[in-house]
Amino acid sequence: MSVTCNAQDSLIVDRLSARLGNFHLREISFRLEPGQVTGLLGHNGAGKTTTLRLIMGIVRKDSGQVRLGGFDHQLDEREFKRRIGIVQEEGFFYSGMTVAGFIGFVSDFYCDWNEDLSQHLLQTLELPKSKKLGQLSKGMRTKVSLVAALSHEPNVLLLDEPTSGLDPRARIEILKLIQQTAHRDGTTVLFSTHNLHEVDQIADRVIVVDRGRILADESLSALRNSNEASWNLEQYYLELVS
């Protein structure tokens, strides 16, 4: 029987646990629906980056499951990753490669790479193809990562603090692109952030993590509708974590 996956499949994270030194991520579970933007909210060390790395298999889990359609993130590693695009927050690499060289290198790994989309994104985000990655600002490098993550038209887009340290213009451009990717193309988006305003601005749903546990997993529109008009995300978050 062949395993398949289509654009309508949800990303299922089921009781995912991992211990990293003193930090313990405890039985994280959620289900991400296509076309939905989900904000993974929490303060420093809450477990946001670890959750994203566990999904991608960079960090080894102790227990639990991650599935996208028929694909398990460990058993069907390559097929699973072919359907995921990720932008990591930390550092950058291959500073000697040009933007075009880096995109070319990444494109070789995806059989469904959309060259037209890649060129369109490079143009829209005003990325200089011949410039070396080491000469780019943090915002530009994030944009390059985003082009690499989006050009193979992934089912799921994982973003680890994509706007951290960016100037307002780059931040607005990236948030707009994330929202467009989810709502227009039906991509499932999970982005981690400290910024409550960003979640309020573009997310359809919020998952609050604290000390390796999920404190809340709610639809933002449901939260707004079921509370008073004065309800705001900041107050809600502070009440949860305090």
Next chain:
Amino acid sequence: MNIFRLIAKDLRLQSYFFLPLVALEIAGYLAYILQMPSHIPGVAFGLLHGVALIGDFLICFRTMIAEEKNRALMFIKTLPVSTAEIVVAKFAVNLLLVCLNTGLLLAFWEGGRALGWIELSPHVTAYLVAAGLTYHCLNNAFFVMLSLVFSSERAVWLPFPALFVLMSVILNFDRIKIALHLEILVGLLQRDSLLFLTLLWIVIAGFVMTCCQSLRYKRVFA
């Protein structure tokens, strides 16, 4: 195919480093050899391998440790490639560069002899080339294994105790041979040097397999 893509990427990234490394090795070698008494047989050739040994370490350092430090390995892990492909590609590119490095140094030696600059033995034979490549590949593969299984910091320090263990094994080889009943095997390897080289390549393959297995259990792939 993914393995070849990863190898091509590393070769492209190391192309600026490799030729200066070989030039530096030859310059360093010449600087030392001019100060040495030329009549000691084998020393000049041994020194050439000493220089190549530094090359083995530096090639690993450039291709492995630098990539680990700037988290590029973590990025590679997000691409649709398996851990085994990443490991095999890393070993392959290292062994390729080491073979090229050792080959160029041996060509320098033999070229020098042909041009009359070097009047020392040995004359480079096919067996000497095969043995030289094998020893340097083994040396480099040991460094690559350490840096993949442990962090780069540990990989720098681990060869030191390993060196002492190796020296103890060499000094007490006759006793170890008797204690472990290895007389027949050692005798066989002494008679058939190609079998000995094959055994060393099996050890290198063992390093690759150790990495493939142990990285599955590594907590964070970086």
